[in-house]
Amino acid sequence: MAELLRAHGLRLGALIALLVAVWVAALIVAPLATLAARSSQVPEPAAVAARLEIDRLHQELTAVRRDWERATDAEMRADLDRRTRLVSARLTSLERLETDRGTRWSLDGLSRFATRHAAALAGGLGRAALVTLIALLAAYPVAHAAATGRHPRSTVLVVAVLVVFALAEPLRAWAWATTVDPNGPLARALVRLGLLAPGDAAAILPGADAAAGLATMVYAHLPVTILPIWLALRRLDPRLIEAARDLGASTARIHARIVLPHARPGIVVGSLLTFVLSAGAYAVPRIAGADRATDWFGPLVWRHAVGSLEADLAAASAVTLGLACLVAAATAAATGLLGLRRRGVLPRSDRHA
Amino acid sequence: MHDQGDGAARLILNLYLSLFLLWLILPVVALLWPAFDAIAGASFDATAGGWAPPVAAVFADAGSMRGLLGSLAVGLAVVALSLPLGLAGALAIHRLGDRAAGLLFAVLVAPILVPGVVQGLAASLAASEVGIDGGLVLAALARSSQTAACAMLLFLARLDPLDPRLEQAAIDLGASRGLVMRRILWPHLAPTAVVAGLVAFVQGFGDHDTIALALGGERTLVGDLVARLPEGAGAGADPRAAATGVLVVAVTLAVVLLWLRLRHRETPLDAARR
Numbered sequence: 150m151a152e153l154l155r156a157h158g159l160r161l162g163a164l165i166a167l168l169v170a171v172w173v174a175a176l177i178v179a180p181l182a183t184l185a186a187r188s189s190q191v192p193e194p195a196a197v198a199a200r201l202e203i204d205r206l207h208q209e210l211t212a213v214r215r216d217w218e219r220a221t222d223a224e225m226r227a228d229l230d231r232r233t234r235l236v237s238a239r240l241t242s243l244e245r246l247e248t249d250r251g252t253r254w255s256l257d258g259l260s261r262f263a264t265r266h267a268a269a270l271a272g273g274l275g276r277a278a279l280v281t282l283i284a285l286l287a288a289y290p291v292a293h294a295a296a297t298g299r300h301p302r303s304t305v306l307v308v309a310v311l312v313v314f315a316l317a318e319p320l321r322a323w324a325w326a327t328t329v330d331p332n333g334p335l336a337r338a339l340v341r342l343g344l345l346a347p348g349d350a351a352a353i354l355p356g357a358d359a360a361a362g363l364a365t366m367v368y369a370h371l372p373v374t375i376l377p378i379w380l381a382l383r384r385l386d387p388r389l390i391e392a393a394r395d396l397g398a399s400t401a402r403i404h405a406r407i408v409l410p411h412a413r414p415g416i417v418v419g420s421l422l423t424f425v426l427s428a429g430a431y432a433v434p435r436i437a438g439a440d441r442a443t444d445w446f447g448p449l450v451w452r453h454a455v456g457s458l459e460a461d462l463a464a465a466s467a468v469t470l471g472l473a474c475l476v477a478a479a480t481a482a483a484t485g486l487l488g489l490r491r492r493g494v495l496p497r498s499d500r501h502a
Numbered sequence: 503m504h505d506q507g508d509g510a511a512r513l514i515l516n517l518y519l520s521l522f523l524l525w526l527i528l529p530v531v532a533l534l535w536p537a538f539d540a541i542a543g544a545s546f547d548a549t550a551g552g553w554a555p556p557v558a559a560v561f562a563d564a565g566s567m568r569g570l571l572g573s574l575a576v577g578l579a580v581v582a583l584s585l586p587l588g589l590a591g592a593l594a595i596h597r598l599g600d601r602a603a604g605l606l607f608a609v610l611v612a613p614i615l616v617p618g619v620v621q622g623l624a625a626s627l628a629a630s631e632v633g634i635d636g637g638l639v640l641a642a643l644a645r646s647s648q649t650a651a652c653a654m655l656l657f658l659a660r661l662d663p664l665d666p667r668l669e670q671a672a673i674d675l676g677a678s679r680g681l682v683m684r685r686i687l688w689p690h691l692a693p694t695a696v697v698a699g700l701v702a703f704v705q706g707f708g709d710h711d712t713i714a715l716a717l718g719g720e721r722t723l724v725g726d727l728v729a730r731l732p733e734g735a736g737a738g739a740d741p742r743a744a745a746t747g748v749l750v751v752a753v754t755l756a757v758v759l760l761w762l763r764l765r766h767r768e769t770p771l772d773a774a775r776r
Contacts, residue, residue, distance in 0.1 A: 152597055152598055152599055152602075153594055153597060153598060156597035156666075157593065157597065157679060158679030160679070161679055161680075161683065164590070165590045165593050165594050166594070168586060168587055168590035168591075169587075169590050169591055169594050169606070169610075171587075172587045172590070172591065172610065172650060173609060173610070175643070176587075176613075176643065176646060176647040176650070177609065177610070177612070177613055177647055179628045180621065180624035180625045180627070180628040180644070180647070181616075181624050182628075183624060183627045183628035183631055184620070184623065184624035184627055184628075187627055287522065290515065290518060290519070290522075291519060291522050294515070294519055302519070304762065305523070306519070306523065308755075308758050308759075308762075309523055309526050309527055310526065311754065311758050312530065312751055312754050312755060312758070313526055313527075313530060314704070315704050315708075315750055315751070315753075315754035316530070316533075316708065316747060316750055316751070317704060317705070317707070317708020317709060317724070317750075318708070318709075318710070318711075319708065319709075319710045319724045319727065319728060320533065320708055320724065320743065320746060320747055320750065321529075322737075323533060323727065323737050323740070323743045323747075324529035324530050324532060324533035324747070325529050326736050326737040326738060327529065327532040327533050327535075327536075327737070327738060327739045327740070327743070327744075328528060328529040328532040328533075330737075330738035330739050332738060332739065333532060333738055333739040334531075334532050334535035334536065334739055335528070335532050361736065368525075368529065371526065380659070421615065422614070425614070425615050425616070425617055426617070426618075428617060429616075429617020429618060429619050429620060429711070430617070430618075430711065431618075431619050431710070431711045431714075432710035432711055432714075432724070432728050435728060435731060436728065436731065436736060436737045437736050437737075438734065438735055438736025438737070439736070447617065447619055447711070450617075450619050450620070450623075451619055454619065454622075454623045454715060455715070463623070464623070464627065467619065467620040467623045467624065468620075470617055470619070470620055471616045471617065471620040474615055474616060474617060475612065475615055475616065478615040
């Protein structure tokens with residue numbers, strides 16, 4: 150904090166600190182803490198009983214008031230007043246009990262959800278990893294060509310990737326669904342060109358089914374895999390490669406020792422993004438028609454979030470998915486795959502010392 | 503400077519790149535096609551259509567218009583939130599000590615690693631706790647936890663090569679903090695701010711998973727598209743999806759081409775060579 154004020158001055162430093170504090174508190178901590186709290190709270194039996202008793206007492210109070218209005222002599226009214234006071238006092242204490250002990254902390258919801266849907270979670274994460282691997286293998290040569298290739302080709306590649314990126318995941322998935330639609334424009338164009346018999350479209354194009362989910366998922370996340378690698382490789386100094394070649398290094402060796410290490414932060418960021426996006430996607434599998442099957446975990450979370458009557462179970466489904474993704478990312482970081490600091494994704498403090 | 507490897511390897515690479523480009527672009531063409539096809543009804547004759555009318559026809563009804571306005575509002579609000587937050591985060595991390603910077607970086611970037619469905623549900627639960635209803639504002643807030651982090655990463659990458667001694671020298675020579683910001687930091691960061699703003703807009707305009715749970719009764723283009731799909735059935739050729747795609751692709755192409763032109767004009771290296 151003191152460093153911040155020293156570096157940016159009092160007014161700018163304080164503004165920066167305020168914005169960051171609001172960001173952390175309102176956009177990150179408050180939502181995730183609420184979600185975590187909801188997932189680990191269940192209604193207390195005593196509170197449920199108190200709620201029922203409160204409803205009954207309210208009805209009794211209404212009845213007493215009606216009697217009071219109908220009552221004619223003062224003694225009867227005094228008697229009813231006494232009852233009103235008694236019932237009101239009991240209501241106050243019960244309402245306090247309900248708010249004080251309304252819920253109790255319990256990991257029941259989380260453990261119930263995690264055990265019930267362990268297979269779906271493992272399957273969803275496994276498929277997300279597969280999508281990540283396929284997208285990475287397909288994207289790497291393209292990102293490399295776009296970053297280091299000559300002008301017209303690299304520009305065409307970059308513009309194409311940016312246009313597909315701008316469509317955002319749901320529309321990208323929709324684009325793929327349209328392509329494989331047996332009644333879609335591609336099938337009709339092929340039929341018109343005489344390349345496809347009118348009835349054969351359904352047999353050749355997979356259409357929208359559970360198996361198409363994987364292909365849709367890969368296509369929907371291609372730009373997210375390519376762009377970070379492209380950005381990382383753009384910073385590669387061509388003179389390094391020239392020097393290595395002048396010193397007699399082979400193409401394969403140059404790639405392994407210079408290009409790949411440079412691409413690594415981009416590969417890690419792109420893969421992590423692709424993994425998290427496919428592990429939790431809802432719209433993409435829905436558009437692919439794969440939301441009914443337990444192939445993907447996102448739709449399962451969605452169904453709980455929207456449809457579940459048990460609030461703790463809805464939150465538990467989201468917490469399970471969020472934790473699984475964070476653990477996967479932390480594992481990637483801990484196994485030393487990242488090298489984020491060394492590679493300049495994190496600022497290097499040595500240069501600022 | 504590309505590999506001088508043998509011709510066969512180069513041929514395979516070029517073949518692969520061409521196929522990849524086809525893989526990338528063909529679905530976009532397929533997505534957009536029904537927009538030009540729509541006016542001709544079920545027939546595949548595009549001759550009757552032309553460009554504007556089918557897209558306009560798709561947006562003519564009030565529901566689609568409301569979705570378009572909702573998407574635009576979320577996109578712009580996400581930009582308005584993400585740019586100041588992302589810049590503040592980058593400036594803070596840029597100048598904090600090693601350990602504090604690492605911790606703040608981890609906290610601010612963590613939402614990127616949490617799926618959108620989770621963020622949307624968390625935001626709507628937290629908002630209902632303090633009595634805020636779902637709507638366009640809540641949707642933009644929910645989406646910004648990720649987009650602000652993306653903007654911050656872009657700003658950080660730009661700040662990293664900037665030598666802090668430059669700022670210190672200016673201050674030692676008597677420049678005010680405001681002057682340093684205006685004359686050194688901002689000119690250096692402005693191009694990144696444009697890119698970060700565009701990325702944030704795309705992430706807000708086209709998103710579904712994060713904002714759908716936080717929207718309340720409001721509508722967005724993509725939200726409408728997904729909501730109309732029957733359970734368990736996939737999407738197919740659709741004039742509304744096509745019209746949305748035409749809009750996004752046209753604007754993106756214009757922006758990218760403008761950016762390419764400006765970039766070539768502005769590079770200091772180019773100017774020096776001339």
